[in-house]
Amino acid sequence: MDGIHLLGEWYGCPAHTPEFTRAQALRAACLKATEEAGLTVVGESFHQFEPQGVTGTVLLAESHLAIHTWPEHGFVTVDVYVCNYQMDNNAKAEALFRALEKVLKPSRTKFHSIHRGGKNG
């Protein structure tokens, strides 16, 4: 089950962005970006922290998206993990990741990309 896992840490995200603070807005942005990237949603769960901040995941036929926001610190972590069971989904994962980055507009980012699985473990 060869796959790729993209991990982002985004700093300096603008505090007023609704997708940064409210679960409903972030959920809508995640579902839209997932569908536009050509990935397949099979479930989702988003939780609103009070007074602000969101944690959420979108289950994909290809694996998952997970996102956590800390508006008081301008900070977000994002994970996009796709397996390449029937086709190469790496470009779709990258498209989803970049679409969410455009929504949340970090001023500084850290990025890891990890290859997972594969025939040789």
Place this chain on the structure above:
Amino acid sequence: MDGIHLLGEWYGCPAHTPEFTRAQALRAACLKATEEAGLTVVGESFHQFEPQGVTGTVLLAESHLAIHTWPEHGFVTVDVYVCNYQMDNNAKAEALFRALEKVLKPSRTKFHSIHRGGKNG
């Protein structure tokens, strides 16, 4: 938002384990292990693939658990990500990870641990 993300790839998991093939069993095992580790569930979503295989996530107050199974390949990927906002949750993350490993009984594993966030980015 200092935190730790544990990533596992588990090979050679026994094919007959209900938690490996059925969403309901894996969901119950994940929720039990999360609570026993002292982490706080704020949401969850599990999806059953047919004829077998499961993808699921548990949203935590501390971040998330994500798990994907491919019974036809004896393969599982697991992610446990916790932030240490109000306290150090690293030991709880490790406990959750190890509890699920005991349920799914891989014969061979790969493991990454990634430090995320932190004051210096």
